[in-house]
Amino acid sequence: MNLKKNFASRLSLRVMLVTAGLMFTVTLLSALFAAATVMREADTVAEKVLDNAILEIEQVITEVERAVDNVDWMVEQHLNDEEFLFTVTRELVQSNPNVIGSAVAFEPGYFKGRPYFAPYSYEGDESHEIHSLQMGNEQYDYPTLDWYQIPKLLGRPYWSEPYYDDGGAGQRMSTYSMPLKDGDGQLIGILTADISLDWLSERVASIKPYENSYTLLIGRNGSYIAHPDPNKVLNETIFTSALEMTDTTAMRIGREMIAGHRGMEMFLNDNEESFMVYGPLSNGWSMGVVCTYKDIYHNVNVVIVILAFLLLIGLVALFFGIRSLIRKQTMPVVEFSNSAMTIAKGNFNARIPEVKSKDELKKLRDSLAYMQQSINEYIVELKSTTAANERYESELNIARDIQMSLLPQNFPQRDDCSLHAMVQPAKEVGGDLYDFIEVGDSIFFMVGDVSGKGVPAALFMAIARAAFRFIGSLGLSMAEVMGRVNNCLCDGNKNEMFVTIFAGHLDLKTGEMRFCNAGHNPIVIVGPDGKASFLRAKSNLPVGLFENFPYEDETIVVERGSRLVIYTDGVTEAEREDKSQFGEDRLLEWAGKLNPSVSSTSAVLDLYAHVKNFTRGADQNDDITIMSLLMK
């Protein structure tokens, strides 16, 4: 299938391209809109996740704090009961799954004068058995540690910064410390509960709204409490991480977080376009959820891919649908085309398919039918015109035959003279004529040229020829012959037609020639020596003009061996394309070069050939007549 040559396909393709353009634009706008929506939603989702995460961690913290609060009064009532103090810490660990260790650390010297006394219970890392011990000694000088010293100084409960405890549990932890006071409000020790940061990290790590998102928890000074990368916990702070980034936004986020603010910020996280929602926890910690835009775009991209796929299917369906529709609609055009082709091949009555609709197709169908009708009418007309032309042409040919038969073709076969003549009409019939009559040892000859040419001239030529032949045979003088022919042609000549005639009567014994020139071209005489000259004669009017015009004849003696060349102006006025004429000079030049003794037939044909050679194929504009009479 050639898509470009098929109208239906081409149109469908165009419609489809336009539709594709529109759909593409709509899809693009939808995608942008979807992206904006997804972005907004992503913020909301991230915030919700953050809120949930904060809530979850707060719950843990609250549970721990409440557990410590709950045992506080019991400890204060059994300050001297060593056994009980161990049991309390043990119970605290056992009944609170979030608590991995608990201690009652006394001020140095308070408990029975001992420099260090701190009953401590902790959960074994793997066995989950609870071990108890007294952890204070000279190596583990707990009163100097943060978890002891800071709440002591602050005088209120405190969550420690994350640290690695090497006193017992041997893991990373954060400790909730509550100051213990006696009846006077004097500090006597610190009651603690530890939570495992590994465990916290695990819980936090499981909070992620998107595939590449993660959640982090930092302490008051920015150190990581929970982070998907466990190596960062304890070892790094949010600020040391930010230092490695080119985007300083991370640094600002860190400051905002430790200031206990809530917010949302976009930043380049290790060159990954991201955003972070963060919020404070009640104990001074701060939690953040980091999401990459990659994940969010991914969702948008999925939508776009689905849309594009649907678009493609839709377009293909549209293409085939439209094409089939157009094909169906334009089927009559194909049928019209076939009909037109049939008509063009000559079957003018080919059936043109009917159209029921009243639209452009109906118009086309009517036009085609009208054309068919017009062609049929035209053909009928053409046939009759052609027939008329053929009839006219054949009649002209018959006329030509008749006219040619009027000109004698049986030239005299004599020893004392050679006579030949020819007429070449410019059209089928012409107005030139020649004639000759042998009268004993004399010969009577004439060449005439009727004004104009074609059928009118031919008719007049026929009259002139008949008149001349009859009157010429009466044996009258040349002047008398010319006068009578003139009167005969003047009779009823309303169209002012006339004939120029050169007529002569040559006595072949004596060479005496009587002649009359009625307005005709001067004849050429070529002497026996080959010298050619024009015979200048008295000018008489052409015959047919004025009745009773007195024609005059003259007499000369023609030397034996001389040749007379009589012609019509078709010879001297034969023209080339450039309008230059053969002329009298060329005629005389030709005559002068002619072999004096050559036969008249050869002389006539030679002159005609010369004229034709001169005109170089230009249209002949007048009848040509040539006669040669050689007196031997």
Place this chain on the structure above:
Amino acid sequence: MNVTINEDGAKALVKLEGRLDTTNADQFMKDITPLMNGAHEEIDVDCTDMEYTSSQGLRMFLMLQKNVSARGAKLVLRNMKPHVKEVFDITGFSHIITIV
């Protein structure tokens, strides 16, 4: 063939230019029809720029001459080129048409 006719009272001044042959004889006839139908006492034809005339052309001059003679007017052809004049001489037309 170009025919220009100017009128000077009862006199018609005609100027002929170019060739008068079979192809334009009919047009020439139409061009000089006003002279045939008019009542000019004298028709003065300037032939200075006339290059050629065929026997058909001669016939037109003859018809004009006969028309003019019939109503007692005068036709004069002037300044004819020698080779054109020759045609009028050969055919004897110079006997019936005034050429000066």
